[in-house]
Amino acid sequence: MIKQHLIYKRDKWNMLTVEENGKTLILREISDQWGEECHTFLSRPAMMHWAENRFRKEDFTDNEEEYNAIMAAFKEV
Template sequence: MFTKHTVYKHDNYNMLTVEVQGKTLVVREISDQWGEVCHKFISRPEMMNWAENRFRAEDFPGGEDQYKQVMNTIRSI
């Protein structure tokens, strides 16, 4: 059984979800610019490293507060 977590969802075209599939973490980025991009990680530290390198506070409409919330949500998975 897979567990799906919604990290953020601005609308139906801009969202980030994480599926826990046993030991594998599948991150799906959906954006109106790039469509759906799927990333697979075999550990949480690997996923966190990707997230820390991928996102910046200016990427989010809510700025620094929303960035911190997204990173905390990813950490808690």
């Protein structure tokens, strides 16, 4: 059974989802700038490492609430 988590969705062109498929985590990031990127992780720590590098706290100095919401959503996966 596949379980899908929505990390964020700004509109139909800017969103990030994570699918749990057994032990595999499939992350899909869709942006109007880059199209769709897909990453596959075999563990939650590997996914969190990617998330911490992709969403660096320094990039959200003006919007710390958004950063905290994104990281909280990743931790719920």
